[in-house]
Amino acid sequence: MTAQGEPVLTVRDLRVTFRTDDGPVSAVDSVSFDVRPGEVLAVVGESGCGKSVTAMSIAGLLPPSATVTGSVRLRDQELVGAPEPTLRRVRGAEVAYVFQEPMTSLNPVFTVGSQITETLRIHQKLSRKQALARAVELLALVGIPSPASRVGAYPHQFSGGMRQRVMIAMALACDPAVLVADEPTTALDVTVQAAVLDLLRDLGTRLGTAIVLITHDLGVVADIADRVLVMYAGRVVETGPTQELFDAPRHHYTLGLLGAVPTAGRRAAGGRLQEIPGLVPVLHEQPDACTFAERCPAADEQCRAGAPALEPRDTDPTTHRAACWHPADALLTKGR
């Protein structure tokens, strides 16, 4: 909606493999996406789908046991394989993170002011005084009441929602081009979540920050995402503009996820929540097949014999694409 111009972040063919005691585990397989300034891209999926690993690999935050290949470009700068000093300049300054649990991300023995100014003093070489003034500004920006006095408070003196605002203020300190928010509202109550989502949306609009939002909550996606990337077992199975994807999901996994969310009247009408039988596989290597085939109601031999590419619907000029041999919309048309 508010996205403009060239992508600020371009990810191409990202693959992440972890070395484990049980052999290699493929966590992310050929993931590609773009994010433009001011745009909110939601990466959706269930535990183990690779969404957090994708988020972490953007600024090289994965542990040494991970092997990352492919390309992550921030404007013209390649980040995959970039030397550590380069990554250190990027982290916090150009790509910033907000994690799920603010209490474990904030240091309990430093004031929030000193934690916000740390980033500013390192990246922007501000004086102590300038940095403190900027920290107060940032706290005001994220809606912390009486920021000038709160800047000297410790994390435990804030409530959960206020701590998450502090995290967002820290992340925004250097005016990053990309904000990666990994389940930023999952630990919060709904009334607090609503306010934090409003804040994130507002930041995209006002500051032009591109937001990569990692979430499992389809309500959150419906609320704030411009585009959606649905991941399953390390791969992107479907991507498209939010409204289109919810209106006409094409991949059977997306369809299953949407059907699994309880909504008003579904039970009253005698309906049941849709279940997806089986479990998410742990993949030692990515097979040349659809990884959802074992759990898919529409799977046949073709699905087990080759991996489907992420293709647009033939008549559809938009960017709504699904990796499925038998997309749900095609079945619908046949059914009629």
Add this chain to the structure above:
Amino acid sequence: MHFGPVRAVDGVSLRIERGRVLALVGESGSGKSTVGRCVVRLLAPTSGTVRLAGTDVTHLSRRALRPHRREVSIVFQDPASSLDPRLSVGDIVGEPLRLLGLASSRRERETRVGDALEQVGLRRQVAQRYPHEMSGGQRQRVSIARALVSSPRLLVADEPTSALDVSVQASVLNLLADLQRDLGFACLFITHDLSAVEYLADEVAVMYLGTLVEQGSREAVFDSPSHPYTQALLSAAPLANPREQRARRRVLLSGEIPSPTAPPPGCRFHTRCPVAVERCRTEVPLLRTTALGQVACHLVADDGSGPDVRQQQPVPVGEG
């Protein structure tokens, strides 16, 4: 610093009819789990009573409580921490039978454990396995089997699906709905997930900071919430439908839930209520019956009419 008694739950009265599902809804710190623990007597209330089919079980001794234990069971949020990792699934599910002396022989116990496992959609052979060998959804099914093996009349389900993935959540909610319908137990369903409430509950009770603010049928609470807090809570929960969600107006509450160590005087919600008046700051509103249900708000009339904070303070969700 304040050290002293915390009144986690204050003056809450609930009644669950045989075979009905009452959802107890609230955010963290509302006291909903404390109520659940009092009902199963994991906690004894400081004052007040818990009656089970007419019997006051509030202060029964452990021994006197035993015959009532089989009548009420509980399922917790996180099956990973509520199942003993060193016991096999069969021993876990059979434990209530053993402790309550409900099976006359080992063989009978094994049969009933197997039946309970099948009832929750697991194979009988699962009894030989250990919790770590199972997925989160399967473990939660084991907790449900353990809770239902003694054929209780009341099941307390405390956030039973909150730790699970969406698709697994769906299968556990379906299972609970089926079991409740088939076995006819009453259920106190404690949750913060409003969409699950709408799917499962017959009646809804809403808690805020240790007190009950509203109670009524699912339709009444969801379609015409009376209490400003209920209205705000419902408007804040995002719908998984972008068009509807972005067309909604939501109430942004100022501030956050105050600490239960020092609850505000008067109506506990007045510090965040967009329509609070002077009376709300001083006088505690009592839960009273209106045409639509029960509500604790000075501003709601006996016919159920009152302010709608969603109209008072229009905040469009999307930017348009």
